[in-house]
Amino acid sequence: MRAEDGRNWLSERFAEEGTQVDTVAVYSRRVHRASVGERQQLQHWITANERPAIVFSSTEAVAALDQQVDASGQAWLRTGTAIACHPRIAEQLSLNGYVRVINATFDDDAIVAKLESIGIEPQAI
Numbered sequence: 001m002r003a004e005d006g007r008n009w010l011s012e013r014f015a016e017e018g019t020q021v022d023t024v025a026v027y028s029r030r031v032h033r034a035s036v037g038e039r040q041q042l043q044h045w046i047t048a049n050e051r052p053a054i055v056f057s058s059t060e061a062v063a064a065l066d067q068q069v070d071a072s073g074q075a076w077l078r079t080g081t082a083i084a085c086h087p088r089i090a091e092q093l094s095l096n097g098y099v100r101v102i103n104a105t106f107d108d109d110a111i112v113a114k115l116e117s118i119g120i121e122p123q124a125i
Helices: 009-016 036-047 059-068 071-077 087-095 108-117
Strands: 025-027 053-056 081-084 100-103
Touching (some): 081 087
Parallel strands (some): 053 081
């Protein structure tokens, strides 16, 4: 099961091993539309010169985040730290102008350790 769009990497690996694979699209990815409150919070962080730390778990998330903010928000995002859960994601972040890209794994403890190593108290928003 997977999204209606996306890579076939996993099903291709199974097929290479001789497994019959039937792929079924069970969900669609949609870009989040920021609420007024979320846009106000973002503007507050920009004005306060806060530096973001963002964990990216897919290459699609890089473009999706840019679609949610205006040009000043996009520029601000690139002033912070981007934590990539895979080398391919790190490459996409660099191509999209993120300067400080740190590699991690999908393991929660590894992500928290990366955040703590750069002086960030992990929090979800």
